[in-house]
């Protein structure tokens with residue numbers, strides 16, 4: 421069955437019954453999707469769209485193995501985790517095996533927001549402190565505790581005052597952030613910002629319970645933190661008695677290509693105290709997880725309060741979670757992400773040589789961003805142009821989004837079965853669209869066009885200084901350039 425109502429009726433009913441702040445993609449001309457398979461989605465007329473944005477459909481939309489695992493378990497039993505069930509413990513054991521040994525205790529929940537909210541509760545209980553440090557432009561979820569730590573959201577509210585217990589550190593964005601790729605040690609500079617926040621909090625008599633960050637900032641604009649940043653931040657935060665929460669809700673489960681978890685890109689010497697997971701974990705089935713250390717879990721237990729979650733860790737969710745892990749392995753999707761992601765980033769870098777609107781291309785695995793700027797030296801965000809690209813791609817039946825604080829970063833995070841052919845098709849269309857837009861804007865071809873060896877000339881002539889910058893920058897692009 422494809423449709424119950426025609427598209428116009430669906431739109432009318434949505435306006436009538438669904439909260440107006442629940443937005444649709446392409447508000448001016450929304451798409452009605454009736455089915456999906458692999459990396460493709462189909463509208464009510466059977467038109468096929470290439471999905472470059474759905475990181476939830478991690479192993480491919482409606483993967484038969486995942487669907488079958490869920491359906492089979494639904495036929496047998498679904499109930500809460502107060503009864504013993506093998507799916508729960510088997511899944512916990514399998515997930516743990518993907519992580520460092522110290523991260524060994526799981527709490528299963530139903531959404532990324534629930535996972536991050538629980539992570540905060542664990543941090544508060546374990547440390548006895550209240551302060552939370554978050555990154556600028558971060559998004560960690562929709563419940564009250566998380567809106568408080570999500571500048572991406574609270575900056576949108578008119579007349580809002582954010583919580584006095586929440587501190588916002590600069591996003592470690594070396595392209596348009598406070599410390600850039602020409603900084604000799606951006607990791608230290610950005611982690612010193614966190615240390616300064618800790619000291620300021622102490623002066624006010626407040627103590628830090630946790631630093632929370634996505635291992636790769638997604639809504640914040642596909643930001644890849646400089647290598648060593650997390651280690652340094654963790655050291656400052658732990659010295660102050662706090663803990664490190666890595667939000668892997670968008671970027672986990674092999675998306676980074678070279679590693680299963682994106683925090684591992686920082687090096688073997690970095691292990692968070694809590695990892696939160698969601699979105700891809702159930703390939704579309706609502707499930708999520710918090711994994712932490714035994715010590716933190718025991719401190720949480722010592723409050724005396726039981727933790728109960730009606731649906732978290734039910735046998736159906738765990739069967740689905742197990743099937744997702746099996747498919748990632750069986751279809752070698754992590755190495756596909758590394759290979760296709762490298763190819764996609766390379767294609768985009770070739771476009772950067774050609775199109776002045778592309779200021780930066782960055783990514784690891786199938787987490788790739790192309791930042792559009794009106795002026796490469798000032799790095800002025802090309803927000804309207806990015807929106808234009810997204811809408812025109814839609815006409816070519818390609819679904820892509822533009823994100824970041826200025827909505828100027830073209831954001832690729834497709835299902836992990838995305839192919840080189842898909843990447844070429846999408847980038848060729850971007851090339852055509854940018855050519856048209858630049859012609860209309862009368863933009864010149866950049867002076868470094870044709871400089872094939874360098875990825876980040878930023879419109880500056882390719883001299884030794886710039887070559888040094890490339891060296892710095894490329895060292896942060898683990899999955900793509902290595």
Ligand SMILES: Cc1ncc(COP(=O)(O)O)c(C=O)c1O
Pocket residue numbers: 531532533534536559560561562634638639667669670698699
């Ligand atoms: C990084 C990050 N954390 C947490 C969440 C919240 O997850 P959910 O929407 O499943 O509650 C999101 C959702 O977009 C997210 O991107």
